[in-house]
Amino acid sequence: MAIFVDENTKVIVQGLTGSQGRFHGLRNRDYGTKIVGGVTPGKGGSDVDGIPVFDTVEEAVVATGATASFIAVPPKFASEAILEAAAAGVSFIVCITEFIPARDEAMFYNILRRNFPGTRLLGPNCPGIISPGRCNIGITSGDIALAGGPVGIVSRSGTLTYQALYELSEKGVGQTTCVGIGGDPVPGTNFIDCLAAFEADSETKAVLMIGEIGGSEEEKAADFIKSNMTKPVVSYIAGVTAPPGRKMGHAGAIISGSQGSAQAKMSALKEAGVTVAINPTEAGEMMVELVKSL
Amino acid sequence: MDLFEYQGKRFFSSYGIPTSKGEVVEEVEEAVRVAKEVGFPAVVKAQVQVGGRGKAGGIKLVNSEGEAEVAAQAILGMDIKGHLVKRVWIEHASDIDKEYYVSVTLDRGSKDHLILVSSQGGVEIEEVAASAPEAIKRLHVNPIDGFTEDEARRLVAEAEIDVQARQGVEETLLKLYRAYVDGDADLVEINPLILTTSGKVHALDAKVTLDDNAAFRHPEWEEFRATQELDGRERLAKEKHLNYIGLEGSVGIIANGAGLAMSTLDVVNQVGGSAANFLDLGGGAGADVMAAALEVINTDENVRSVLINVFGGITRCDQVAKGIVDALQRVDIKSPLVVRLDGTNAQEGREILANYRSDKIQVETTMIDAAKRAVELVGEVR
Numbered sequence: 001m002a003i004f005v006d007e008n009t010k011v012i013v014q015g016l017t018g019s020q021g022r023f024h025g026l027r028n029r030d031y032g033t034k035i036v037g038g039v040t041p042g043k044g045g046s047d048v049d050g051i052p053v054f055d056t057v058e059e060a061v062v063a064t065g066a067t068a069s070f071i072a073v074p075p076k077f078a079s080e081a082i083l084e085a086a087a088a089g090v091s092f093i094v095c096i097t098e099f100i101p102a103r104d105e106a107m108f109y110n111i112l113r114r115n116f117p118g119t120r121l122l123g124p125n126c127p128g129i130i131s132p133g134r135c136n137i138g139i140t141s142g143d144i145a146l147a148g149g150p151v152g153i154v155s156r157s158g159t160l161t162y163q164a165l166y167e168l169s170e171k172g173v174g175q176t177t178c179v180g181i182g183g184d185p186v187p188g189t190n191f192i193d194c195l196a197a198f199e200a201d202s203e204t205k206a207v208l209m210i211g212e213i214g215g216s217e218e219e220k221a222a223d224f225i226k227s228n229m230t231k232p233v234v235s236y237i238a239g240v241t242a243p244p245g246r247k248m249g250h251a252g253a254i255i256s257g258s259q260g261s262a263q264a265k266m267s268a269l270k271e272a273g274v275t276v277a278i279n280p281t282e283a284g285e286m287m288v289e290l291v292k293s294l
Numbered sequence: 295m296d297l298f299e300y301q302g303k304r305f306f307s308s309y310g311i312p313t314s315k316g317e318v319v320e321e322v323e324e325a326v327r328v329a330k331e332v333g334f335p336a337v338v339k340a341q342v343q344v345g346g347r348g349k350a351g352g353i354k355l356v357n358s359e360g361e362a363e364v365a366a367q368a369i370l371g372m373d374i375k376g377h378l379v380k381r382v383w384i385e386h387a388s389d390i391d392k393e394y395y396v397s398v399t400l401d402r403g404s405k406d407h408l409i410l411v412s413s414q415g416g417v418e419i420e421e422v423a424a425s426a427p428e429a430i431k432r433l434h435v436n437p438i439d440g441f442t443e444d445e446a447r448r449l450v451a452e453a454e455i456d457v458q459a460r461q462g463v464e465e466t467l468l469k470l471y472r473a474y475v476d477g478d479a480d481l482v483e484i485n486p487l488i489l490t491t492s493g494k495v496h497a498l499d500a501k502v503t504l505d506d507n508a509a510f511r512h513p514e515w516e517e518f519r520a521t522q523e524l525d526g527r528e529r530l531a532k533e534k535h536l537n538y539i540g541l542e543g544s545v546g547i548i549a550n551g552a553g554l555a556m557s558t559l560d561v562v563n564q565v566g567g568s569a570a571n572f573l574d575l576g577g578g579a580g581a582d583v584m585a586a587a588l589e590v591i592n593t594d595e596n597v598r599s600v601l602i603n604v605f606g607g608i609t610r611c612d613q614v615a616k617g618i619v620d621a622l623q624r625v626d627i628k629s630p631l632v633v634r635l636d637g638t639n640a641q642e643g644r645e646i647l648a649n650y651r652s653d654k655i656q657v658e659t660t661m662i663d664a665a666k667r668a669v670e671l672v673g674e675v676r
Contacts, residue, residue, distance in 0.1 A: 027608075076510060101508035102400055103478050107437045109405050114438065141607040143638060157553020162607040166637050183552060185402050212553055215402045238556040241563040242572075249537050249552025249574040252402070262560075279561050280554075281661055 002131035002177040003152065003197035003204075004092055004120065009135050010066040012037040012090075014057065014073055014081045016048050021072035024096070024139050025051070028070065031142040033135050036064035057088040070128070070137045071095040078124060079104040086116040093188070094137045095123035105186040112188065121188025125250070127158040127180035130165075140165070140178065148174035150205035150294065151287060152198035154191055156183050156217075156250070157238060160210050160280055167284030168208075173291050176204045183212065183250025191221035199229050205294050206232045208287050209269075210280070213239030214253045214260040222268035232290055233274045236283035237262045295504045298341045300383045301518050302500025309473035311466055311484075312496035316385030325366030326359050328384040334358060335387040338365040342377040345418065350374045355387055388498060392456055393486035395419055395430075396467055397501075398474040407435040409471065411453040411463070415486035441471040462495025463487065478508030527571070527594050534586035536573060543568025544672045545665075546591035546600035546629065548584070550575045550609065558603045561661055567669030570597045575604075580613065585621035592628055599671035601664055602633045611635040611643030619650050630671050631655050634664035 015021035016038025029035040037060040044055030054060035069085040078097040085093050128138010133147030146169035155161040161180050179194045181187045198204045211218040240262040242248050244255040266276050277283035300318040317328045329336040340352030354365035372379045393416035401408035412430045431453040435441045446464040455463050474482045483501040531538030545567050549555035552574045559569040604614045635643040647657050658664035
């Protein structure tokens with residue numbers, strides 16, 4: 001089993017005719033993902049390398065039976081694209097779009113929560129999700145992932161996710177699912193959503209969680225782990241040396257006031273019984289050791 | 295983007311929030327003229343984006359042209375916590391009866407808007423939060439529903455704002471919320487919001503942070519952008535569209551991805567060094583962006599060695615290596631480079647660098663070893 005997606009997940013790509021959508025959409029299809037359609041207003045009836053393009057998500061869903069959408073549109077159009085997908089009944093939305101205004105994020109997050117409780121949004125500004133050998137939605141390179149489990153990965157950072165995947169795969173440790181939740185202030189899916197799903201997934205035996213400075217999601221995750229997780233968790237938090245008040249690349253990665261420092265997150269996680277590494281390599285090694293002992 | 299007080303006041307004015315009339319100036323003579331125009335007593339306020347300017351002597355009350363001249367002379371050019379004062383804002387001094395605090399921001403925990411009101415304004419709100427948390431009243435607003443007059447009325451009463459100020463504070467709050475939403479701000483804060491002895495409510499200060507991601511719908515932000523305080527390195531990086539933050543250390547950092555860049559800083563620190571910067575190349579790491587990154591780092595006088603840390607996912611390491619070689623032909627880098635490539639085609643990438651045979655490049659395979667080597671080089675170069 002995998003979380004959120006599997007080999008049967010049918011995916012449409014909103015923005016398939018754009019450069020990002022085309023590039024990643026086709027890569028995802030090459031990986032084996034069931035990319036069944038694309039959506040670009042005004043381009044319905046055409047196709048991208050054999051993938052049919054529709055004018056609206058609704059048309060695409062009716063014609064293909066898709067339940068997931070991969071959104072790769074510019075920030076200006078992201079909000080509309082997400083809400084259109086939700087309204088068309090898509091239950092899993094992956095939005096990789098970067099630089100969406102926080103006002104829009106707070107708005108669509110709350111609309112989804114209130115009006116479309118059955119829809120899960122992953123992102124925005126995230127690398128996506130890969131369940132090795134089954135499904136890859138987003139920008140993660142399938143080559144660095146290894147099928148078969150037993151590790152579930154959840155991460156706020158793209159490149160650190162790839163690093164983790166790579167190190168585990170190199171050492172023969174596979175992954176059930178790797179979820180990049182993204183570095184924005186209002187992520188649609190958070191650590192707890194993923195931890196809960198991994199806890200419930202019979203194939204996942206251990207979880208690698210990669211966090212970074214800013215916000216308090218890691219602290220909340222620590223509370224959740226303490227009271228709800230039976231599976232072991234290894235964690236790494238980036239940004240120990242980040243100066244307060246400066247955004248470190250991700251819009252959400254900022255230490256403001258007393259909130260969001262790496263030290264606070266690391267001690268909360270340790271407190272919850274999590275094995276905390278001081279760098280990504282160590283996190284990988286610790287996970288490999290842990291898996292050996294399972 | 296953080297605004298200066300005078301810009302914040304202009305931003306507030308455009309949403310109908312009352313502020314004192316004043317002007318921003320860069321010269322002492324101008325300061326004297328404006329002080330005379332607004333009428334004595336007047337206040338001369340340093341325009342810097344850092345807290346505690348009052349304590350540092352950056353705010354002065356003046357009663358005459360002579361005093362205005364002395365104050366402006368003292369404040370212009372002053373260094374406040376590393377921030378050089380280039381401008382002063384001058385306004386007529388208000389007769390303050392009471393000082394309040396109001397702000398609107400995004401609550402990342404509850405993922406909605408958070409409005410704070412306190413009858414104890416004028417000091418750092420974090421101090422109030424620590425010493426008298428009950429003095430700060432909070433209201434979470436769902437962005438779908440917005441902030442209503444009824445809620446404003448209740449919040450102001452709950453915060454025990456003086457009765458004669460309530461209507462003014464309510465109106466200000468509603469306008470402030472509008473400014474926060476329509477103006478695409480990350481933070482709007484008035485501290486203090488004052489009640490004058492003549493019974494008027496108005497903003498005596500303005501702290502505004504705008505959401506850069508929303509710049510596409512705000513062409514009017516151009517005037518704010520012109521005055522952004524960036525150091526030379528940061529300005530060049532911005533021109534090159536690099537995600538760069540200048541720091542104080544001696545190891546220049548180039549990495550792909552914000553998380554990996556942050557992590558590289560941490561690892562350099564763990565092995566006893568300190569980073570000169572944060573630099574995220576973004577997704578691609580071709581020759582152009584690599585050359586731009588090296589160029590920016592080259593302008594940093596403190597840099598003694600450069601650590602390039604790239605993980606190849608979609609961007610393959612052989613392409614990155616070619617990019618580095620190409621960039622080195624364009625940029626005459628002053629400090630030695632330590633390169634760590636990992637991920638897709640890492641071996642091919644390392645070979646390209648090994649064959650390049652430059653005494654400027656050293657290749658390491660792990661992040662830790664690369665960081666150690668870069669830090670050692672700092673010592674050797676000195």
